[in-house]
Amino acid sequence: MLAGATLIFLLVAVLLALAMRKRPGGGGERLWLQGMGLGFPLVVLAALLAYGLAVGESLLPRDHPGRVTVSAEARQWEWRFGHADLPGLVTRDILHIPAGRPVDVEITSADVIHSFWVPRLAGKMDAIPGHVNVLRIEAHRPGDYAGVSAEYSGPGYRSHGFTVRALDAAGWKAFVEEGAP
Known part of the structure; x- marks a missing residue:
């Protein structure tokens, strides 16, 4: 859990540093908001949901040969x-x-x-x-x-x-x- 939390913290820190960086000519806010502000969390949450459902399904008691x-x-x-x-x-x-x-x-x-x-x-x-x-x-x-x-x-x-x-x-x-x- 510590390793996973550390990876998430580092990812958030990198993304925050990228967001704070000034870009010449500007215009990156819309890309940042849509891609990393909405798209990335939705993809991660969908992947976590799929993983949780798969693991939860395997733990349900049901008939199984050798049970x-x-x-x-x-x-x-x-x-x-x-x-x-x-x-x-x-x-x-x-x-x-x-x-x-x-x-x-x-x-x-x-x-x-x-x-x-x-x-x-x-x-x-x-x-x-x-x-x-x-x-x-x-x-x-x-x-x-x-x-x-x-x-x-x-x-x-x-x-x-x-x-x-x-x-x-x-x-x-x-x-x-x-x-x-």
Whole structure:
């Protein structure tokens, strides 16, 4: 984000310097207003909108071959994760998922409003008592991803975190056959 903000700042500074420069004979104001004052922002905003719609569309939960469904139940101060294909298996504070496959997380809460957020995998979704929200996540590489409950839910919420452990194909097969390590 810092790199992106720096690039935008530098671009604006350069454009401002160009606008302040005096030109011999004048007449550049109309070109500046139409080209850089209206045209450039409209093109950038259209590109950002298209990108946002494409990314948002990929995060929508829908049928996909190889999709995995897991449940995430928040409570003070732990997360309990279950797998639709592995009834009876519940892990605490560690969600195991296959890398490279979409995972639909059915999020709810047992007590107060919490929030499920894994910054490197997807956006934030609230966990509300008596209601199930579904969030699509996908880890492109195996590894551990830090998750947090990003909603104030009482004293101790700052340490209310969890881990999403994305497993490669062999690791996922072993997890499905043997259960949580």
